[in-house]
Amino acid sequence: MFRPLPFFVGLRYTRAKRRNHFISFISLMSMVGLTLGVCVLIIVMSVMNGFDRELKQRILGMVPHATITSASGGMQDWQKVLDQVSEHKGIVAAAPFVDGQGMLASGSQVRGTMVYGIDPAYEEKVSIVNQHMTQGALEALKPGEFGIVLGEIMAQYLGVTLGDKVTMVLPEANVNLAGVFPRLKRFTVVGIFSVGAEVDGSLAYINIQDAARFMRVSEGVEGIRLKMENLFEAPKLAWDVAVQLPGRYYVQDWTRTQGQLFQAIQMEKTMVGLLLTLIVAVAAFNIVSTLVMVVTDKQSDIAILRTLGASPKTIMGIFMVQGSLIGVVGTLLGIVLGIIAALNVSEIVSGLESLLGIRFLSPDVYFISYLPSELQWRDVAVISIAGLSMSFLATLYPAWRASKTQPAEALRYD
Incomplete structure (x- = not known):
């Protein structure tokens, strides 16, 4: 006789055609629900991982990881x-900068911007902008x-391309005998970048010497940007680096400028993962109703x-296997479909x-313009274990109920 009797009989029960087609339908729906729940959970977690990756690579590749200013x-x-x-250990590169806020105007179009005065030779070491130049x-x-x-978004909004002129206006005024006038300067567009993020519509770069002259930075450099x-x-x-420097310095890092966005993505990933796990749990516990009807x-x-x-233990094992x-x-x-979809969702x-x-995903609203995805096998493993564990737990009560069946009572009317 086949030694693992619960396994053998449980498989036969699963393969056997039931007289009650409704039970077969409920079993199929339980399986489909679990498949969809696991599949969607893998896809959503991969998309959230993609947003997290894009934040680190694109947004934080453009803005300073940290700055030190006098x-x-x-x-x-x-x-x-x-x-x-x-x-200093842990610092990949550093570059001088001058920064400020202003407005760019071209014709009737005006838009606010963050202006960075940079040295191109240093900037390519701390920023990814040079890798994303389209013109x-x-x-x-x-x-x-x-x-x-x-x-690119800024250039499209202003309606300019290479060689065109734009006017930069600073939020400061010059006072002279003729009155009060805003400080402004004409610039020539010499390059356009596109990283597929919100910075395409909010950042502009000029030479650091031009920036120091225009913004009236006496020493020519406002601070040091760190990667x-x-x-x-x-x-x-x-902070450790600033403490070791002679003199007094102000320190600012990306957690103050972009930290809220990063925290929002982490919180959304946690909450969405929890909600979808509950959906998987509901699908898994549909097995309870299926097995109760089977019993x-x-x-x-x-x-x-x-x-x-x-023995009662054998009967319980049969329905747990099923x-x-x-x-x-x-x-x-669900795992197979989720992996395939997550790898191709973009x-x-x-x-x-x-x-x-x-x-x-409009770049004017969201911080990137496409749907990213990054499949992490750790997430797949956790989702798999969670799905299998909940499915196993769902079999315990119906199987226990089957093991308590009294033969005399069950055969009384047969």
Whole structure:
């Protein structure tokens, strides 16, 4: 006789055609529900991982990981400070900068912007902007020529391209005998970048010497921008570096400028994962109703097995095998479909956008313009274990109820 009797009989019950087709339908729906729940959970977690990755690579690749600025205004001996900072462990690169806020105008179009005065030779070490130039080059920002590099969204909004002129207006005023006038300067567009994020519509780059002259930074450099090896060590590392420098310095890191966005994504990932896990739990516990109906339908079979010598433990094992098989098949199908969908969700959404002629993620609203996805096998493993565990737990009560069946009562009217 086949030794693992519960496994053998449980498989036979699963494969057997039931007289009650409603029970077969409920079993199928339990399996389909579990498959869809696991599949959707994998897809959503992969998309949230993708947003997290894009935040780190694109947004934090453009904005400073940390900055060190002098408390007295312009930074004296910035070259010496930059060399000292670059030698610190955990810092990949450093670059001088001048920054400010202003407005860019072209014709009747006006838009606010964050302006960075940079040295192209240093900037490519701390920023990804040079890797995403669609027109022109960052090296075209030469001192004295007052060139400007704009994001693609900014350029489209202003209606400008390479060689066109834009006017930059600073939120300061010049006072003279003729009255009060805003400080403004004409710049020539020498480059356009596109990283597919909100910074395409909010950042502009000019040469650091032009920026110092226009913004009246006496020392020529306002501060040092740092690129960290580990983003999450930025607050502590930047502070440690500033403490070792002679003089007084202000420190700011990305957790103050972009931290809320990162925290929002982490919180959404946790909450969405929890809600979808509850959906998987509901699908898994549909197995309870399925097995309860199966136990009721198989009362006479259970009684016969008991009279032939099957123990309550054996009866319980039979129905646990049957219910667990539904959970295993449903979970595995969900994992396979979820992995396939997660690996191709960006292309699927892009195809739908082209087919329907709509834009699901507008860069004017969201911080990226496409749906990212990053499949992490750790998430797949956790979801798999959760689905299988809940499926197994769902079999315990019906199987226990089957093991309590009394043969005499079950066969009384048969």
